[in-house]
Amino acid sequence: MKLFQNIYEFNYPWEEVTAANWKKYPNEVSTHVIATDVLRRELDASGKRLISERLITVKQSVPQWIMMLIGSTNISYVREVSVVDLETKTLNLRSCNLTYSNLLKVFENVTYSPHPEDPQNKTLFKQEAQITAYAPFTRVCNQLEDWSVQRYHENAEKGKRGFETVLLTLNKGWGQSEKYMDDIGNTIVEKVNETVDDLLGVDCSSSIMNKYSTTIRLAFQKE
Amino acid sequence: MGNIMSASFAPECTPLKDTYDKCFNQWYSEKFLKGRSMENECAEQWQTYMECVETHLVKQGIKPALDDARKEAPFENEGKPLDK
Numbered sequence: 001m002k003l004f005q006n007i008y009e010f011n012y013p014w015e016e017v018t019a020a021n022w023k024k025y026p027n028e029v030s031t032h033v034i035a036t037d038v039l040r041r042e043l044d045a046s047g048k049r050l051i052s053e054r055l056i057t058v059k060q061s062v063p064q065w066i067m068m069l070i071g072s073t074n075i076s077y078v079r080e081v082s083v084v085d086l087e088t089k090t091l092n093l094r095s096c097n098l099t100y101s102n103l104l105k106v107f108e109n110v111t112y113s114p115h116p117e118d119p120q121n122k123t124l125f126k127q128e129a130q131i132t133a134y135a136p137f138t139r140v141c142n143q144l145e146d147w148s149v150q151r152y153h154e155n156a157e158k159g160k161r162g163f164e165t166v167l168l169t170l171n172k173g174w175g176q177s178e179k180y181m182d183d184i185g186n187t188i189v190e191k192v193n194e195t196v197d198d199l200l201g202v203d204c205s206s207s208i209m210n211k212y213s214t215t216i217r218l219a220f221q222k223e
Numbered sequence: 224m225g226n227i228m229s230a231s232f233a234p235e236c237t238p239l240k241d242t243y244d245k246c247f248n249q250w251y252s253e254k255f256l257k258g259r260s261m262e263n264e265c266a267e268q269w270q271t272y273m274e275c276v277e278t279h280l281v282k283q284g285i286k287p288a289l290d291d292a293r294k295e296a297p298f299e300n301e302g303k304p305l306d307k
Contacts, residue, residue, distance in 0.1 A: 043263035094302035098288040101285025
C-alpha cells in the first residue's frame with residue numbers, strides 16, 4: 001500500500017468552495033467523466049450536516065486486449081461519500097473505485113476547511129490517497145503503486161491552479177440567482193478538466209489503468 | 224455557451240436528475256449553507272429520480288460492486304472503511 005498526501009490553500013471562503021463542489025461535472029472538455037449521480041442523501045436532525053453518496057461514471061480509453069483480459073467494458077465507476085458539516089465547517093469527500101477494485105483500490109480522502117489563519121477568506125485543502133494493488137499481479141504491484149503516487153504528485157500543482165480558475169469565476173456570481181450560477185458553472189467547467197479529475201481522484205483510476213496496461217504487457221513479455 | 228444537461232449514468236434518468244439537481248443546488252446555496260433549513264428539500268424530485276436510478280443500477284449490473292463498496296465503507300460510517 002502506498003500513501004499520497006497533499007495540502008493546498010484557496011483564497012476563497014469555505015462556503016463558496018463547497019457550493020462549487022456540486023457543479024464540477026459534467027462538462028464538455030472532461031469528456032471521460034460522462035455522468036454523476038446522487039445515490040443517497042441525508043440531512044441530520046440538526047439541519048447542519050449533509051451526507052451524500054454519489055456515483056461517478058468514467059469512460060476510459062483502455063486497450064481492447066486488457067478489456068478482454070479482465071472481462072470488462074470501458075465504462076468504470078467511482079463511489080464517493082461526502083459530508084458537509086456546518087458546525088465544524090468541513091467538507092469531507094471519500095472516494096473509491098468500484099470497477100477493477102479486485103485489481104487495484106484507490107481510497108481518496110479530501111477535506112476542505114476554513115484556513116486557520118484567515119477563516120473568512122481562505123480554504124484549506126487536504127488530500128490523502130491510499131493506493132493498493134492486489135494479486136494475481138503481485139509482481140507489478142510495487143511498480144504500479146510507485147507510479148500512482150508519482151502521478152498524484154505531478155497532477156497536484158496544475159490541479160490546484162485550475163480549481164483557482166473555477167473559484168474565481170464562481171466568486172463573481174456568488175449571491176446571484178441560481179440560474180446565473182448555473183450558466184457560470186457550465187462555462188467554467190471547460191477550464192478545469194484536469195483539476196476536477198485530480199480533486200475527485202477519478203482521473204487517477206483512469207490513468208492507473210492506462211499505466212496498468214503497459215505494466216502488465218511488460219510483465220507478460222518477460223514470461 | 225449552452226446549457227449542458229447534467230447527465231446520469233442511465234440516459235433514461237437524465238431529465239429527472241436535471242430537475243432534482245436544479246432544486247438541490249438552489250436549496251444548498253440559499254438555505255442549507257445559511258443554516259435556514261431543517262429538512263432535506265426537493266423530496267418529490269428526489270423520489271422520481273431515485274426510482275429510476277435504482278432500476279438502472281440493477282439493469283446495468285452496477286449494484287453488486289456498489290453493495291460491496293457499501294459494506295466496506297458504509298454510508299452510516301460516512302464512507303470510512305470499517306477495517307481502518
